[in-house]
Amino acid sequence: MLNMKLKERLALALSAGAVLFTLMLVVDLQMDYGYTARRAPLHGRVRLGDDTDRGRGAYLEFRKRFLQKSSSGSGGNASREYEQSAADTSAGDHPVVVPPHRDLNVLRPDNPTIGDMEDLELSLNATNLERLQLKISQHELYAAREPLVGAVLRDLASLPILHVEQKEGGTQLKLIIDYPNGIQALFKPMRFARDVQTLPDHFYFSDYERHNAEIAAFHLDRILGFRRAMPVVGRVLNMTTEIYDVTEGDILKTFFVSPANNFCFHGKCSYYCDTGHAICGHPDTLEGSFAAFLPPDEIAKRKVWRHPWRRSYHKRRKAQWELESDYCDTIRQTPPYDSGRRLLDLVDMAIFDFLTGNMDRHHYETFRMFGNETFTLHLDQGRAFGKAFHDELSILAPLLQCCLVRHTTLRTLLTFHNGVPLSESLRVAMDEDPVAPILWEPHLAALDRRLAVVLDAVRKCVDKTTAAAAAAADDNDV
Secondary structure, eight states, X not given: OHHHHHHHHHHHHHHHHHHXXXXXXXXXXXXXXXXXXXXXXXXXXXXXXXXXXXXXXXXXXXXXXXXXXXXXXXXXXXXXXXXXXXXXXXXXXXXXXXXXXXXXXXXXSOOOBHHHHXXXXXXXXXXXXXXXXXXXXXXXXXXXXXXXXXXXXXXXXXXXXXXXXXOSSXXXXXXXXXXXXXXXXXXXXXXXXXTOOOOTTOOTTSSOOOHHHHHHHHHHHHHTTOOOSOOEEEEEEEHHHHTGGGBXXXXXXXXXXXXTSOEEEOOOOSSSOSGGGOEXXXXXXXXXXXXXXXXXXXXXXXEEEEOTTOOOOSXXXXXXXXXXXXHXXXXXXXXXXXXXXXXXXXXXXXXXXXXXXXXXXXXXXXXXXXXXXXXXXXXXXXXXXXXXXXXXXXXXXXXXXXXXXXXXXXXHHHHHHHSSOHHHHHHXXXXXXXXXXXXXXXXXXXXXXXXXXXXXXXXXXXXXXXXXXXXXXHHHHO
């Protein structure tokens, strides 16, 4: 009887374990990492489309489920049948360069701000960051010559630091900086010199984050005319008075003095948060980037979207877009990419990421209050500018597979290609930063080289589209 009871207990335990494991898999399929500048939970449910998209047919629902699945490239009969149906119902001819009358980033019947939408009025003692946050509009974070951008950069670089705490979640160490009057910034510390590149054997998802990449990416986003990245500035801190003395919690236990007599700490995170990867001062001064926070959720909630060209984040698997030549046909028929500006924004983002070398673009965010006809935020560029001598063409997949580009983006790129080089324009833009020079010279040279690659890709798309149109005309004549 004792043996029988033991067997029954083992069977019951195994059954319970199987049920729990199944539940964990189901939850994992529906939850994924996102990014938020507020103290929000690390995991967030990712949805494609709005609730109003539901009930528009089994085919639409199947497309949405397909894009929400993890890109494992596992194939299967259902995937093959779906690929055939997508190919049979492709969206048809699309011009490579989208003209002004089809570009919702140019046609702006109205451009309300967050302040307008929420009917908020600024108090007399409002900070520069609060003023900038309420001026965020449906089509951009700030206007082309917005003076508040410079004011916010000066505040982040000079205001006293009142409190510091480690940001929860994420793969690497980041700190939340509190200034007077409720101003906050996200601090990424300097780990190594400007000329240290990504290690050859490091995957994109395990690479170091670079503080100077955040600074350079903000300025590049601005001079390219996107204006979808919040202001970021460099600053040198005293680790004793501006971090250790104003922080609290478990992070204090990670501070120590190194054998070289430098003050160090490593915090707690998924990667590189140990004594062997500590962040050290010289001896107690530390350089880092300070990124201005977006508006809090109670003012302007954001929606997290899984990027259609998200990488597999696996050492051996490939993503769906790496296996299907007609992947963009699928995307073109899936809301919100089947109309409006969203697909054009993702092509802009791909060009931006290719220029910076950022392969780590798994999700993106938009402001909920503006619906689907609003811009995509350019957040988290910490893994950019890692390889100065390698151009990762796979980053350009949205452009190469869809053969689509916004005419204003192409015009801007041609201006830099034919006039003052992009590298020189970015160098000048970054010269006023407190920790300039920001980039290693080979990274600046890579910008001009990669810009030529983007223009060549557009040229090939035009040639391909022209040849296809000519072939279709010949067939009609026959």
